[in-house]
Amino acid sequence: MFFEAKFKEQEGSAISLDGVPFASIDHNNNYLLVAKFLEEEMRQSIWECDGDKFPGLDDYNFHFIRSCWELLKEDILKVMKEFHRKEILPRGSNATILAHIPKIESPIGLNDYRPxxxxxxxxxxxxxxxxxxxxxxxxxxxxxxxxxxxxxxxxxxxxxxxxxxxxxxxxxxxxxxxxxxxxxxxxxxxxxxxxxx
Known part of the structure; x- marks a missing residue:
């Protein structure tokens, strides 16, 4: 009873979204969202990205990927097919970049920064x-x-x-x-x- 009372949702604490018009998609568009990735779609996505942007933490920007497309294409296709099959991203591909902002004027240790x-x-x-x-x-x-x-x-x-x-x-x-x-x-x-x- 103690934990049940502690973790039970309080009345009125939930956010009400009644009347909020959410956009929805039809069945055809839903199918397109879960369909297998096509090579041309992936190529087009890469070509639409700014060449100076980095898709990962490995310092290879989109300009590099475009210039080496014929060499990298099969590996990229393999990764995307694996993602579609398992619905799991490879470790590290969903990394977040943290900026460390100093809390004090002359920071020395990690505790002196705010990530x-x-x-x-x-x-x-x-x-x-x-x-x-x-x-x-x-x-x-x-x-x-x-x-x-x-x-x-x-x-x-x-x-x-x-x-x-x-x-x-x-x-x-x-x-x-x-x-x-x-x-x-x-x-x-x-x-x-x-x-x-």
């Missing part, structure tokens, strides 16, 4: 960008420039900007809660501040 996942930071930016593009979040204007700012990020600090409207506050809270669920992190609302600019 930040760049992928998670980008996830929050995408949530904000999506809300702005759908018109459910209104950023702040900058002087007479036709520019709206909705967020700025530095290390693990985030500044969120919005017009002083109740809907914006609820949208920010929903974005932060979604980020918590996506990243398995907790937003510390006790350290958060709401200020007028």
């Amino acid at each position: 930040i996942s760049l992928a998670l930071a980008e996830g929050l930016v995408d949530l904000v960008r999506n809300a702005v593009s759908k018109g459910i979040l209104m950023g702040c204007g900058v002087d007479d420039v036709a520019l709206l700012i909705s967020s700025l990020q530095f290390a693990d600090d985030v500044l969120l900007f919005g017009q002083p409207k109740v809907n914006n506050v609820f949208t920010w809270k929903a974005i932060l809660r979604s980020f918590e669920l996506m990243a398995s992190l907790k937003v510390n609302f006790h350290k958060s501040k709401l200020a007028e600019v």
Whole structure:
């Protein structure tokens, strides 16, 4: 009984998404998502990527992969076929790049740094960008420039900007809660501040 009470979901603690219109796909598109990878699809995906970007931590960028396509093609196809068959990515292929931001002026040891996942930071930016593009979040204007700012990020600090409207506050809270669920992190609302600019 003790553990049952501790781990039982509290009434009203779940997020309600009633009335939120989620986009869905038809059966044909669903089939295309689970179909085997075609060589031409993989080639096209690689050619569409910026040549200076690195798909892994091995320093081989897309320009290198494109220039050596005939040599690497069979190995890439083999890896993708194996992924499709087993639905498991090879170890290390889903790695996250961490940036270490100093907490103090002259860091000496690892405890003097704050590790930040760049992928998670980008996830929050995408949530904000999506809300702005759908018109459910209104950023702040900058002087007479036709520019709206909705967020700025530095290390693990985030500044969120919005017009002083109740809907914006609820949208920010929903974005932060979604980020918590996506990243398995907790937003510390006790350290958060709401200020007028």
